[in-house]
Amino acid sequence: MDEWKTQRNLIELAFKGNNKKVPTPDMTRLEHARQVLKERIGCDFTIISVGNEHGLGGVEWAVHSAWILGTSQALQKGLFIDGVKNPTAPAHIRLEFSPVILDRIVEHIYLGTYHLDKGGRLLELHQATKVPTHDRSIHALQDMPSYKVHLQMYLMGEAFEYPALMATAYAKMTELCIVRRRLPPSTIKTLVDLTYGPPGTRICEDKDGLLQHLVVTAAIVHGKKDYTEEQVNELTHLTKHDVAFCADAKQALEEHYNLIALPNDRKEQERQKKRKRKA
Structure with a gap:
């Protein structure tokens, strides 16, 4: 008997809302595929x-x-x-x-x-x-x-x-x-090379640029949420000659500022606006 069919599990389902062991259609199909692959x-x-x-x-x-x-x-x-x-x-x-x-x-x-x-x-x-x-x-x-x-x-x-x-x-x-998100700046740089490099360097064709979008996002989120100031400077130094990547990163930061900006970023932006108004 399957474990989920036991009296105990049915009681738990009825009184505790525990239905984790009840198989879904996707689980059943996957189990069938595993069996076919095995035999x-x-x-x-x-x-x-x-x-x-x-x-x-x-x-x-x-x-x-x-x-x-x-x-x-x-x-x-x-x-x-x-x-x-x-x-x-x-x-x-x-x-x-x-x-x-x-x-x-x-x-x-x-x-x-x-x-x-x-x-x-x-x-x-x-x-x-x-x-x-x-x-x-x-x-x-x-x-x-x-x-x-x-x-x-x-x-x-x-x-x-x-x-x-x-x-x-x-x-x-x-x-x-x-x-x-546990990638050091050197790995982000490698990903830039593998997705933005010339045909002999990059791995995939990436016709629609989806991999490039992913790497740009990875660089931004690591820099905003995880890296120290020293690591941010390191990544900036490592990628400063990657023109296409830097352009895409700049565009992403500008287009999606409201999504990306952290509270301190917004405060700094407000301070800059006030300075401009006073000037």
Whole structure:
């Protein structure tokens, strides 16, 4: 019997308002997806990693082509024509991406999200159905910080024409950079380089500039709410030559002053207005 169906839990629900254990439709669907991902019964398509500098090749993920529908348009176009399975579609596809990155893409296809390992790193393969070595950690990207992982996942969303993956990566970046806010000035500068740099430096295409908006907001909120005066000066010094970033930050501060300004900022603005009137 499921725990939520016990007499005790039903009594708590009736008298204490405790309904945390009652499954929602989303929870039920997620549990179904987990079961399908775990058992892999009826898989008809295989993703295979090609060896490169990020790890050994030959890692395989058996997937259900039907689960790709509505996820990656790039994969879907190769597997389906006019809404039906393409009879000449290949049984596998070889992709030259890091195995631990591909592992998270497969996880997202089924679960609608992806997870990082301890310390916000990509250390292990969790969803692969065949690994040509007993040591799965050989594929780890131990030196890639979590913000760069999320940017890589956003890039995969762009490459695979997978808007939902981009949305998940963006949400995780927002949580990291704006909600939790524990980034030193040097990391903000790195994010500026990765989103504002030239094509050879930046990670994602970011056609609509959403990642740039996020980094600008992260810099503003860290500076206004978290940094000491010394850290603010450090960030200003580090980014003083990033013309586009500085222009966007200035524009954001001006356009959204009423949202951004802290009480002391408003008091100072009022004092300046009074001085101008007296002058």
